[in-house]
Amino acid sequence: MKIRDKILIVEDEQSICNFISTVLSSHDYDPMVARTGAEAQSMIASHCPDLIILDLGLPDMDGLDILRQLRSWSSLPVVVVSARSHERDKVDALDLGADDYLTKPFGTDELLARIRAAIRHTRTASGNDQVAQSGTYTVGEMTIDYNKHQVLINGVNAKLTLNEYRLVALLGKYAGKVLTYDFIIRELWGPRASGDNQILRVNMANIRRKIEKNPAEPRYIFTEVGVGYRMAESENDS
Ligand code: CA
Secondary structure, three states: OOOOEEEEEEOOOHHHHHHHHHHHHOOOEEEEEEOOHHHHHHHHHHHOOOEEEEEOEOOOOEHHHHHHHHHOOOOOOEEEEEOOOOHHHHHHHHHOOOOEEEEOOOOHHHHHHHHHHHHHHHHOOOOOHHHHHHOEEEEOOEEEEOOOOEEEEOOEEOOOOHHHHHHHHHHHHOOOOEEEHHHHHHHHHOOOOOOOOHHHHHHHHHHHHHHOOOOOOOOOEEEEOOOEEEEOOOHHHO
């Protein structure tokens, strides 16, 4: 019998708690609920959940403080939920080590996709099973070949420049997960690189011209406005 993943929902709004609990119960997860930050901290210690869904606006403390404290001793996957549409909160949460975020209101499919990706990334050292096993990542008609350092569309080399390839390769390694502009810049150009997003935007525009049928409606790499980029997840990967 499959052991169900335990998911701790830290949320003070009853209706959202009920929604998430119901969705999780009917998709083979084992949900539990904490309504305050203090309750969350004691439940994390006593129940060892497999993942935490963390609301940022709690009655007794800021969800970001819980995250900061947790990250000092644990890499347990955390998906942050925020009613705030402020991009800064999402970036702060990701920089503090959150695995992903959901903005209220969100739907069932989005919730489940974020949970699956966060659990999978924590359990696979490379971040992506496909890449670890085959050295390639395929989604739709696009394949990233990590051995040949090429991106192929329908088997044809899309002829990316080195920087463009490295950007796509990085996103593919973390497919399904949003990567912040700062994280991408540090990974590609080192810790001292300037935090200017303009170079990323230029590269991304060129990449999309080469790999997307319609660059205005990308299917492979999505822009998370004000936050970063996310590579589409392969359907047979979940
Ligand atoms: Ca709240």
